[in-house]
Amino acid sequence: MWRNTILGGAWLLWAWRRVHALAYRGLERFSVGPSARARPGASGRRVHALAYMALLMLVACGNGVEEEVAVAPEDPVAALRQALMDVAPGGVVTIPEGRLDVDRGLSLSVSGxxxxxxxxxxxxxSFAGQRAGAEGLLVTADDVTLEGFAVEDTRGDAIKVSGCRNIVMRDVRAEWTGGPSSDNGAYGLYPVQCDGVLIEHAVxxxxxxxxIYVGQSRDIIVRHSRAEYNVAGIEIENSIGADVYGNEVRHNTGGILVFDLPGLPMQGGRETRVFRNLVIDNNxxxxxxxxNIVGTVPAGTGILVxxxxxxxxFANRIQEHGSASIMVLSYLITERPFDDPDYDPYPQRVHVHDNYFGRSGYAPDSEPLAMLAQALERDLPPLLWDGFIREGASDPVICAHDNSEADAMILDAPGGFADARFAVDTFDCQLQPLAGISDADADVAVGWE
Amino acid sequence: MRCVFGLLVAAMLAACSETPASWPLQAPLPERLKDLGVLERDGDTLRPRAGFAYDLAHALFSDYSSKYRTVHLPEGQAASANGAAVLQFPVGTIITKTFYYPVAGNGVALHLAPGIAGPDEPLALAGMRLVETRILRHQAEGWEAVAYLWDADGREARRTNVGALLDMTAEDGQTFDYLVPDRNQCAACHGGGREQRALAPIGPKPENLAALVWAEHGNQYAVWRQRSWVQEDTEVAAWPREPDARAYLDVNCAHCHRGSGTAASAGLDLRYDAQRAFELGVCKPPVAAGRGAGGLAVGIWPGRPEASIMMHRMAHTDPAVMMPELGRSLVHHEALALVEAWITELEGDCTHAGLL
Structure with missing residues (x-):
C-alpha cells in the first residue's frame, strides 16, 4: 500500500504514455466485437468502394442529388441537413470547420x-438556440461512423444512436458548456439497443x-475517452459484453457505472470489464x-456496480472519492418499486483485483454511510457492498484480491445498517477472467504496478 | 491521362443524372404537389383526384392544426386488413394529409375545423390557411414520406426534404413554432425500431376508421367496405366514438411506444389493446427520461395524475421534457384533461408495489 503511494507519480506518467500509445494503436486495430470481426473482407472492400464513389459523387454533384436545389449555399446548416438525408449508403457527409448554430435536431437514417x-x-x-427535437443528432442506421465533431448545449440528449448494428464514435465531443446543471440534457453519447459499439477518443x-451511456446493447468498447463533470461519467446499462478501458473519468458524481434496471426490454446485463482507467476525484x-435513477448515486463514487x-x-487507478472507490449494490437499496419477472436485482460475480485504491470514504454523501464513518471514527474502506443477497445464492457476490488495499465492508442495508462489518474474508475467492470484447492487453501487469 | 480524366468526369456526370438503384427514390417525387396529380385546387376547394377523403375520430395532435386526409388507390385495387393493426395498402397507393388552420384575427384559430361530412367532400378553403401537405407513397421498394410546404397565399405547395420551423401566430397573439418535418423526422414516427425500419402508414387503423360515423353516410369503415376500398371479411371492434384516453394514447404515442417502435428501449407499450399495466407505465420508474421525469417516480400513478410522468411530459413544451418529442410546441389541453381523468380513475398504488 505504501509502495503504491510512492510509485503513484511514476505510474501516472507511465499511464499517460500508455494511454496515448494505445490510443494510436487502437486506431489501426479497430474492431467492434465479434459481429464486425466476422464480416468478410470482400464486403468491407465493397463498402469502401461505395464510400469512395459516393465521395466522388458528392464532389461532382454538390449534395449528391442534382435536382435538390432548395439549399442556399450560404446556409451551411440547411446544407448539412440536406446532405444527411441525401447521402447514399456508404457515403460521407462532411461537417465544415467552425461553429454551426442549429435550431432543430439533425438526424441520419442511411446505413454505412x-x-x-x-x-x-x-x-x-451548437444547439444553444435549439427549438425542436429531443436530441442534437439522432442516428437510426447501421454501420455508421461519427468522427471529428462536437455537439454542444442540446436541450435533451446530444448524440443518440437508436437501434443499430455497429456504431463508431471517434473523436466526438458532447458538452454542455455552462458546467454541471440539472437543466443540461440527460445523455452525451447515447447508443441504445445497438449490437457493436465503439466509442474512442471521445469527450x-x-x-x-x-x-457516455451505452444501454441495452451488445459487444461494446469504450476506450481512451474522457468523461468529466457529468452525473455519471461512463455508464453501461442492461448490456451484454463491454470493455471499458483506458479512459479518464474525473469530476463526475460517480465515475463508471455498470447497471441493470428493471422494466426494459433487454435484461440480463453481464460480462463487463472495467480496466486500466483513471478514475479520479469524482466528487x-x-x-x-x-x-432520475442516477440521482441516487452518492457523490464521491469511483465505480458503481x-x-x-x-x-x-481490474488494474484501475481509483482515487479521491468521498464515498467509496467501488460500491457494489442491489437495486433493492433504491427502495424503488419494480414489477418485472425477468429482472434480477442482485449483483453477482463481481471480480475486483489488482486495482490501486487512493484515498476514499472520507466524506460519504449518504446518510447511512456518513453515520457509519462517524461511528467507526475512520474513513470507510474503498470497497463497499450493501449486503443484499438472494436467498440460497451459491455464487459469490464479490471476489476481491491483490488490490492496493484489502479493506472492504458489508453495509447490512437489509438489516437497516445495524450490523455493518468488515468483510475481507467474505470476498476471499477467485473468479475466471472474462474473455472480453476488445483485443486490448488485459494482463494485470500493465496495470498500476 | 487527360483522356482517362475525361472518361472519369463523364462517368461521374452519368452517375449524377442516374439515380442509384433504390436510392434515394425510384421515381423522384415531383417538386410541386400539383404534379403528383392527387390533389387539385379548384377555386376555393382542395379536392382529391381519383381518390377519396377520410377522417379519424381519434387523431394525432399537431398544434391544433386541422387535417384533410385523402387516399388514392391504384385502379381496381383495395386495401386489406388481414388482422394487421394498420390497413395494408397496395403498391401505387398515395395517402395525403393536408394541415391547415382557420384564419382568425391576425393569426390562426387554435381549434379544429369541422371534419368532412363524407368521403367525397372536398376541403373548403375559404377562411383557411394551408400550411403543408404530407405525402406517403407506396412504391415497390416500400413507403416513402415527404412534406410539401404551401406558399403564403395557398396557391402552390413545394416539396421540402429538409422541413422547416414556421413562426406561427395564434388569434390571441401568442406565437409558436410549427414544425414541418424533414424526411428523417417523417421516419421517426412512420418507421419502426431496428428490426422494422421501413416506413408505413400509422393512421388508417380499422378500429379508428370505424369509430367515425357520418350523419349522411353512416359508419366510415362500412363505407370503405361498400365501395370496395378495403377487403375485410371480419367485423371490426370499433374504438369509442367519443374522446377516449386509450385511443388517444394509441394514436399519439404508440407508433413509437410499442415493442417494435423507435422508442422500444423505454419499455412502454401504449397501444390501445396493450394489457400489461406496467408496460402502460403504471408504477413504472423512468429509464432514460432525463428532465422528462420531472422528479416523479413512476409513469402513471393510479389515482394520482399529479404524480404521473405521463401528465408531466404532456403538459410541457420544452423539447427535452415533452412528449411526443416531435410535432408539437403547444399543450393539448383537452387531451391533458382526458388523460388526467383516466389516470384519476385507475386503481392501484405504487407505494410499495413489488418491492421485496
Whole structure:
C-alpha cells in the first residue's frame, strides 16, 4: 500500500504514455466485437468502394442529388441537413470547420455513412438556440461512423444512436458548456439497443445523467475517452459484453457505472470489464434532475456496480472519492418499486483485483454511510457492498484480491445498517477472467504496478 | 491521362443524372404537389383526384392544426386488413394529409375545423390557411414520406426534404413554432425500431376508421367496405366514438411506444389493446427520461395524475421534457384533461408495489 503511494507519480506518467500509445494503436486495430470481426473482407472492400464513389459523387454533384436545389449555399446548416438525408449508403457527409448554430435536431437514417468533421474542437454544432427535437443528432442506421465533431448545449440528449448494428464514435465531443446543471440534457453519447459499439477518443462533459451511456446493447468498447463533470461519467446499462478501458473519468458524481434496471426490454446485463482507467476525484455534487435513477448515486463514487453479473474490475487507478472507490449494490437499496419477472436485482460475480485504491470514504454523501464513518471514527474502506443477497445464492457476490488495499465492508442495508462489518474474508475467492470484447492487453501487469 | 480524366468526369456526370438503384427514390417525387396529380385546387376547394377523403375520430395532435386526409388507390385495387393493426395498402397507393388552420384575427384559430361530412367532400378553403401537405407513397421498394410546404397565399405547395420551423401566430397573439418535418423526422414516427425500419402508414387503423360515423353516410369503415376500398371479411371492434384516453394514447404515442417502435428501449407499450399495466407505465420508474421525469417516480400513478410522468411530459413544451418529442410546441389541453381523468380513475398504488 505504501509502495503504491510512492510509485503513484511514476505510474501516472507511465499511464499517460500508455494511454496515448494505445490510443494510436487502437486506431489501426479497430474492431467492434465479434459481429464486425466476422464480416468478410470482400464486403468491407465493397463498402469502401461505395464510400469512395459516393465521395466522388458528392464532389461532382454538390449534395449528391442534382435536382435538390432548395439549399442556399450560404446556409451551411440547411446544407448539412440536406446532405444527411441525401447521402447514399456508404457515403460521407462532411461537417465544415467552425461553429454551426442549429435550431432543430439533425438526424441520419442511411446505413454505412461516415459523418466527419475537422476535429472535435474544430467542427462544432451548437444547439444553444435549439427549438425542436429531443436530441442534437439522432442516428437510426447501421454501420455508421461519427468522427471529428462536437455537439454542444442540446436541450435533451446530444448524440443518440437508436437501434443499430455497429456504431463508431471517434473523436466526438458532447458538452454542455455552462458546467454541471440539472437543466443540461440527460445523455452525451447515447447508443441504445445497438449490437457493436465503439466509442474512442471521445469527450463528454456536463450531462445531467451520463456523459457516455451505452444501454441495452451488445459487444461494446469504450476506450481512451474522457468523461468529466457529468452525473455519471461512463455508464453501461442492461448490456451484454463491454470493455471499458483506458479512459479518464474525473469530476463526475460517480465515475463508471455498470447497471441493470428493471422494466426494459433487454435484461440480463453481464460480462463487463472495467480496466486500466483513471478514475479520479469524482466528487461533484449530484445534479441529476430529481427522480432520475442516477440521482441516487452518492457523490464521491469511483465505480458503481448495481444488479449486474460477471463484472471484472481490474488494474484501475481509483482515487479521491468521498464515498467509496467501488460500491457494489442491489437495486433493492433504491427502495424503488419494480414489477418485472425477468429482472434480477442482485449483483453477482463481481471480480475486483489488482486495482490501486487512493484515498476514499472520507466524506460519504449518504446518510447511512456518513453515520457509519462517524461511528467507526475512520474513513470507510474503498470497497463497499450493501449486503443484499438472494436467498440460497451459491455464487459469490464479490471476489476481491491483490488490490492496493484489502479493506472492504458489508453495509447490512437489509438489516437497516445495524450490523455493518468488515468483510475481507467474505470476498476471499477467485473468479475466471472474462474473455472480453476488445483485443486490448488485459494482463494485470500493465496495470498500476 | 487527360483522356482517362475525361472518361472519369463523364462517368461521374452519368452517375449524377442516374439515380442509384433504390436510392434515394425510384421515381423522384415531383417538386410541386400539383404534379403528383392527387390533389387539385379548384377555386376555393382542395379536392382529391381519383381518390377519396377520410377522417379519424381519434387523431394525432399537431398544434391544433386541422387535417384533410385523402387516399388514392391504384385502379381496381383495395386495401386489406388481414388482422394487421394498420390497413395494408397496395403498391401505387398515395395517402395525403393536408394541415391547415382557420384564419382568425391576425393569426390562426387554435381549434379544429369541422371534419368532412363524407368521403367525397372536398376541403373548403375559404377562411383557411394551408400550411403543408404530407405525402406517403407506396412504391415497390416500400413507403416513402415527404412534406410539401404551401406558399403564403395557398396557391402552390413545394416539396421540402429538409422541413422547416414556421413562426406561427395564434388569434390571441401568442406565437409558436410549427414544425414541418424533414424526411428523417417523417421516419421517426412512420418507421419502426431496428428490426422494422421501413416506413408505413400509422393512421388508417380499422378500429379508428370505424369509430367515425357520418350523419349522411353512416359508419366510415362500412363505407370503405361498400365501395370496395378495403377487403375485410371480419367485423371490426370499433374504438369509442367519443374522446377516449386509450385511443388517444394509441394514436399519439404508440407508433413509437410499442415493442417494435423507435422508442422500444423505454419499455412502454401504449397501444390501445396493450394489457400489461406496467408496460402502460403504471408504477413504472423512468429509464432514460432525463428532465422528462420531472422528479416523479413512476409513469402513471393510479389515482394520482399529479404524480404521473405521463401528465408531466404532456403538459410541457420544452423539447427535452415533452412528449411526443416531435410535432408539437403547444399543450393539448383537452387531451391533458382526458388523460388526467383516466389516470384519476385507475386503481392501484405504487407505494410499495413489488418491492421485496
Amino acid at each position: 455513412v461516415t459523418v466527419r468533421g475537422a476535429g472535435s474542437d474544430r467542427s462544432v454544432l 463528454a462533459i456536463g450531462a445531467s445523467d451520463a456523459g 461533484t455534487p449530484n445534479f441529476a434532475p430529481e427522480g 448495481s444488479a449486474n453479473r460477471d463484472v471484472q474490475i
